[in-house]
Amino acid sequence: MKKVKNIIIGFGKGGKTLAKFLAKKGEQVVVVEKSNQMYGGTCINIACLPSKRLIIESENGMEFSQAVNGKNEMTAFLRDKNYHMLADEKTVTVLDGQASFINNHQVKVKTENGVEEFEADRIFINTGALPIILPIPGLKESKYxxxxxxxxxxxxxxxxxxxxxxxxxxxxxxxxxxxxxxxxxxxxxxxxxxxxxxxxxxxxxxxxxxxxxxxxxxxxxxxxxxxxxxxxxxxxxxxxxxxxxxxxxxxxATGRRPNTQDLGLKNTDIATDECGFIKVNDELQTSVDNVWAIGDVKGGLQFTYISLDDFRIIKSQLFGNGQYKLSSRKNIPYSVFINPALSRVGLNEKQAKNQNIDYVVKKLPVAAIPKARVAKDTRGLFKALVDPKSDQILGATLYGIESYELINQVSLAISQKIPASVLRDQIYTHPTMSEAFNDLFA
The missing domain is CATH 3.50.50.60 (FAD/NAD(P)-binding domain)
Known part of the structure; x- marks a missing residue:
């Protein structure tokens, strides 16, 4: 049984960022990853980046198999880069193997060379999520x-x-x-x-x-x-x-479930919800002292930028003033990369009405934006909700080209309590999609 300072189970966004940070602090870290094809986590290998690469290539008219080959080259490059980002650190050990709990603070790792056992001061679970296959007769068994x-x-x-x-x-x-x-x-x-x-x-x-x-x-x-x-x-x-x-x-494409089935949680006091996601408190601590869960495995929004923000919570708790917590996180933007993209942050009209929140709705057809004419794609609609008394932005839904960039500006305005009139009166370069805010918030 080896004693170590930190064990991180899973090489995802939050876990790898935490491992790098702990290494820079001079702390010993063991990172366990079940598959050598998953260095860097879900996003760069099988989700965000490869899917968006293929989406862009489809819009560019590239032939499918050629696009897949290009996607594979990209993920291989990123996977290798992420591996060396940690493995080249003197205090980090990357183990290929299946980790499972022996008890609350001890973990065994089954590798191709045998089984190694560790007792850790801190354990971080970062194993992500897996696709759900509905129990439709014949679906799971279908070779298609x-x-x-x-x-x-x-x-x-x-x-x-x-x-x-x-x-x-x-x-x-x-x-x-x-x-x-x-x-x-x-x-x-x-x-x-x-x-x-x-x-x-x-x-x-x-x-x-x-x-x-x-x-x-x-x-x-x-x-x-x-x-x-x-x-x-x-x-x-x-x-x-x-x-x-x-x-x-x-x-x-019917959702994702927590990747916990092989973790041996039954050997611990780590609590899960009815769907199997690991329960955490406001500091991302599980029901066991000095064991945290970060990323998709804890439930909630399943985005790589949420996993990164989970790292910020851990960093605040272990090395900061502890003020940044799960409850600090508000108004998370998201984008759906259809064409044109659909992006949202904060409230929409349905939610505002259900919550009896007073609002003024602002609308702008994308066809009214000069840059959309230049880009020859005038499809879509921009909407924003504004508090009529405070002029604070309550939310925005942007359906149109480049909305995945614009939504971050709106999210920043909401979080920093920047009034809608500031976005309305801002000087923007021309022709750009962001200058649509001059008219949207008019």
């Missing part, structure tokens, strides 16, 4: 079923793709494959499309995706999936009618 990771590793473009799930991930993949040339059908149990968004926004998104050739079947109950020699048959009911469609690939 793909999860989001497998979908990006296909060497041949599917001719006929069915996506199960009309959430943000499902829509990103649906749009990407449609642009590469696949015939895409999206199935979803919910009758309402993008129910979290305002109706005018969701309707605009749906129309643009349908114009891309995507077919939506909403309010469906999938009964089963059956393979045949050419692909799979998907059987579902809609409006009381039984429907059968064919696909040569099925993409399951």
């Amino acid at each position: 079923m793909l999860d989001s990771t497998q979908a990006m590793d296909q060497t041949q473009l599917p001719d006929n793709l069915t996506v199960i799930g009309a959430g943000y991930i499902g829509l990103e993949f649906a749009a990407m494959f449609a642009r590469f040339g696949s015939k895409v059908t999206v199935l979803d149990h919910n009758q309402e499309f993008l129910g979290r968004e305002d109706d005018d926004i969701s309707q605009a998104v749906k129309k643009d995706l349908e114009d891309l050739g995507i077919k939506f079947e909403l309010g469906v109950d999938i009964e089963k999936v059956a393979d045949n020699s050419n692909g799979a048959e998907i059987f579902f009911t809609k409006d009381g009618q039984r429907v059968q469609i064919s696909a040569d690939r099925i993409l399951s």
Whole structure:
């Protein structure tokens, strides 16, 4: 049994940043990663960066297999860079193996060379999340079923793709494959499309995706999936009618679950919720002293920038004044990388009405923005909610080109309590999408 200062289980964004920081403090760190294909975590290997790379290549008209090869070269480069970022530190040991708890403060790591056991002063769980496969008869067993990771590793473009799930991930993949040339059908149990968004926004998104050739079947109950020699048959009911469609690939995009099944949590007092996510307090501490959970494995928003911010909380607790906590985190922006992108921060009209919050809504069609004309893409709508008394921005939904950049400016204005009039009167370069704020907040 080796005694160490810190063990970090998982090489994700929060964990690797923490490991680098602890190393710079001269502390001993053991980082355990189950797969040597996951150095750097989910984002750079199987999620954000490779998917966005493929999305951009689809918009650029690149052939699918060539785009996949380019994506693989990029992830290999980043994976190697991330490995050496930690492995080259004198006080960091990177172990390839499966970590599992012996008890609250002891961990064993099964490697190809045997089993090593550690007792640590601090343990950080950063194992991320895995795709959920719904218990639809025949789906998991189908040789034509793909999860989001497998979908990006296909060497041949599917001719006929069915996506199960009309959430943000499902829509990103649906749009990407449609642009590469696949015939895409999206199935979803919910009758309402993008129910979290305002109706005018969701309707605009749906129309643009349908114009891309995507077919939506909403309010469906999938009964089963059956393979045949050419692909799979998907059987579902809609409006009381039984429907059968064919696909040569099925993409399951129905959420993610915590990656904890092999951690041996049953040997500890670490508590989880009903979905299996590790419970944490305001300082990201688990129910066991000196054991923390960071990133997707603790539940909540599953973004790499949230995992990075988890590191900031840990840093504040261990080496700062302890004032930065989970409850300090507010108004988190997000973007959906369909084309054009959909980005949001803070409240929309649905939420404001439900919470009886007084607001003034500001709207600007993207067609009214000169840069959109220059870029030859005038699709979309910008919306913002403003408090009529304080002039504070309550939230914004931006559906249009470059919204993934603009939303960060709005998020900064909200967090720093910058009035809408300041964004309205700011001098922006021209022609840019950001100068739309002159008119949006007018």
